[in-house]
Amino acid sequence: MANARFFGHRVMMALILSVLLATPAFGATKMPAFNLKDVTTKKQISSKNLQGNSLLIMFFATWCPPCIQEIPNLIDIQNTYGKKKFSIVGLSVDQEGEGVVKKLIKKKNINYPVAMANEKVLRGFGGVYGVPTAFLVNRKGNIVKKYTGFIPHSVLVKDIKQVIR
Template sequence: MAKNSAVTTNLINSEKKDIAPFIVLVVGLTIAFSIWKAGYTGVPKEPPKSAESQIEGTTAPDFTLPDLNGANHTLSSYKGKVVFLNIWATWCKPCKDEMPSMEKLHQRFKDKDFVMLAVSIDKDGKKSVEPFMKEYKLTFPALLDPEGTTSKLYKTTGVPETFIIDKNGTIIHKVIGPRDWGTDPVFGVFEKIIGNAS
């Protein structure tokens, strides 16, 4: 009798060992399925929008800032023109790198429905900006924004950042970082934008 009991016990233990991996597998799959189901909404998730795309297609926030001569410039007063709005600083090397090409773009389209506004966020304003503009022989309007109001309005994360605003006052493109604005392909793009009916 004791012998039969021992055999039965061994058989049960053997069955337990055989079934153990199966139980672990089932439990693991159940947990994995539960986690997957909890995060599944039935609708494919869209990738997060970039900083550029979030503002493109929106109305450009209005502002009024003085230039180096003390004359005020209000963005909304340029409705009917394509506005090249660049937010920059004299201490920013990438800003310095793109300024000569911005001057080329300005010279190319300054007599058309186009205006370039370079908003400086330098804390000491004219003291830094005026000699910088002279050194680099820049002729487009430099606006002074030592309080960084424009940066807050346009939610910039650094400098330079550029906003292309169409004739209706809508931001159609945002560029983070420097670009070469003085190339034929760029000129071609602006010719099309400027040529669009207002």
């Protein structure tokens, strides 16, 4: 009888432990602090200055076809939601420097701030291992979603509408 109770307790503990391990952790991941310069205007782009806004932090490269394919959607989204305390921030991972990024901004008429990502920023966002990679941030500064690869316009709009409410 004692062995049966002991066994029952072990089974119950195993079940509780498996549920706890399968449940996502409570709380949100804070967006890391950063302070960078816009490649065209040279104005500061900082997490502090962007507080209170919903954001899409977009890591990209000029040599990345899906990144280039997303730009018209991002321009449209910035035009539509920019007045609603929402902003896209482009962070380039190009090793060739600002020159290639400035050319792309001009060629594509990019209407949102773009800076060069550095190692500290890449690490702060948990390591960006491919592009495009984007992070949707709510007004409280919490990362609510991470995207890897091309993001369909309809998916972005749906998710952005949820964070700007």
